[in-house]
Amino acid sequence: MIDAAAFDLDVVEEEIAVLPGAKTRMWTYGGDFPGPTIRRPVGERTLATFRNKLPAKAGELTVHLHGAHNTSADDGQPGGLTNNLRASMYCDISNRLTPAESGNDLLIEHGGQRTYTYDFVEGGQPERAAMHWYHDHRLDRTSRNVWRGLAGMWISDDALDASLPLPRGSRDIPLMICDRSFDRKNQLTNPFSDSAHAPNDGIVGNRILVNGAVLPHHRVHACRYRLRILNASQFRNYNLVFEGGVTVTQIGTEAGLMPKPLKRRRILIGAAERVDLIVDFSRAKHSNVVLKSVRRGNSPGGIGSRAYAGPLMQFRVGKPIPDSTSVPAALRPLPGWVESAPQSPSKTWTISIGKGFAPPWLINGRTFDPAYVEHRPKLGTVETWKLVNKTTATHLLHIHHTDWYLLSRNGKPPPPWEDCLKETFLMDPGETLLVAGRFSDYPGKFVIHCHMLDHEDHGLMSQFETVA
Ligand code: C2O
Numbered sequence: 001m002i003d004a005a006a007f008d009l010d011v012v013e014e015e016i017a018v019l020p021g022a023k024t025r026m027w028t029y030g031g032d033f034p035g036p037t038i039r040r041p042v043g044e045r046t047l048a049t050f051r052n053k054l055p056a057k058a059g060e061l062t063v064h065l066h067g068a069h070n071t072s073a074d075d076g077q078p079g080g081l082t083n084n085l086r087a088s089m090y091c092d093i094s095n096r097l098t099p100a101e102s103g104n105d106l107l108i109e110h111g112g113q114r115t116y117t118y119d120f121v122e123g124g125q126p127e128r129a130a131m132h133w134y135h136d137h138r139l140d141r142t143s144r145n146v147w148r149g150l151a152g153m154w155i156s157d158d159a160l161d162a163s164l165p166l167p168r169g170s171r172d173i174p175l176m177i178c179d180r181s182f183d184r185k186n187q188l189t190n191p192f193s194d195s196a197h198a199p200n201d202g203i204v205g206n207r208i209l210v211n212g213a214v215l216p217h218h219r220v221h222a223c224r225y226r227l228r229i230l231n232a233s234q235f236r237n238y239n240l241v242f243e244g245g246v247t248v249t250q251i252g253t254e255a256g257l258m259p260k261p262l263k264r265r266r267i268l269i270g271a272a273e274r275v276d277l278i279v280d281f282s283r284a285k286h287s288n289v290v291l292k293s294v295r296r297g298n299s300p301g302g303i304g305s306r307a308y309a310g311p312l313m314q315f316r317v318g319k320p321i322p323d324s325t326s327v328p329a330a331l332r333p334l335p336g337w338v339e340s341a342p343q344s345p346s347k348t349w350t351i352s353i354g355k356g357f358a359p360p361w362l363i364n365g366r367t368f369d370p371a372y373v374e375h376r377p378k379l380g381t382v383e384t385w386k387l388v389n390k391t392t393a394t395h396l397l398h399i400h401h402t403d404w405y406l407l408s409r410n411g412k413p414p415p416p417w418e419d420c421l422k423e424t425f426l427m428d429p430g431e432t433l434l435v436a437g438r439f440s441d442y443p444g445k446f447v448i449h450c451h452m453l454d455h456e457d458h459g460l461m462s463q464f465e466t467v468a
């Protein structure tokens, strides 16, 4: 765990113990997978320096602190074409762009380094505490770079969260779920190679890892725990269930605490979504509780719509201990601007698919181009956006810069677990969402994209530019 106001992480190839037997060569932040968990108070500046010490063939890197409100330059821009990436497989990008036009001036070259400034301030106030994560975001290469290991968790804390009687310390546990496949020598497979099967558009692994381990177990007391769960998979959804007499209360999403807690049984979590849960193990003393993923009962079918089925990890519950924690009936109220959000959209973002043998994904008819801006919202305003999925696949649309309130899903009010702020939205085929967000502080370009990482690499990304 890192809690320093300034820290350096070398991005290095390292041998990581993932499976029994031979170690796995991975690309890592600081020699660990997942990268070190970073824990920082909001409203205080953090300077994070990343040094690209990967083999030269990895090319340029860029680090995105997912869910934080950052300047455009510190947001981990994907960049454009370079000598290491002479053409994009799916995106139509000019190779004549200047470094500033393409965002290449913000990339971390082989042997180079970059210090990102994270202030965790929004609209002059400290941001809301939340579970964030950091990962690579390079044009065309995000899926490969994350698959090889470039992902870690980041927890931010604030006074309101700290004032609640929630479990903390060793009873506040971040869990990163992702999937990977390995060869017989325990090395990661390479679904990105230019083999007969490439390009692979929805990479799944046959092993599910929780905090980098297959089917781990964790010893807990028979009391309440806070589990912050991140789906860091390229593509897979999980439909989480705790088996064995525990109560599960959701208190937050990727955008921090919800207005009020919500009892949950099955929790569907798509790529990049997070859930913040209070799990009460008190009735499960001296037994094992399995966290598993089950089929999604209401899956519409189609690419990306299903959920993994199988166990993820086990909690070995010991004896009860005195527990002074509780889940308050009120957590964090919605911000005031939600009330006054426009009911009709000022911008529509429509996901579709192009033509051809390996068609690109499109937003508003285009693939990603770092020099193209689709929309220019004004800083200090609240806008309502309409998100439309016109494809036969499920997507996980993620919007950078700020958090969003879901006004409606297919014309209906949001379900209770989405009646709160979020920044990544699961969109089944044919769905239409209305979301409202407030733009503040930083003028510049920010991306909106599908967080199924192959979709993002295969065109499903666009850009807006906030203007003063
Ligand atoms: Cu986690 Cu634009 O990404």
Ligand code: CU
Pocket: 394, 395, 396, 450, 451, 452, 455, 456, 460
């Ligand atoms: Cu997608």
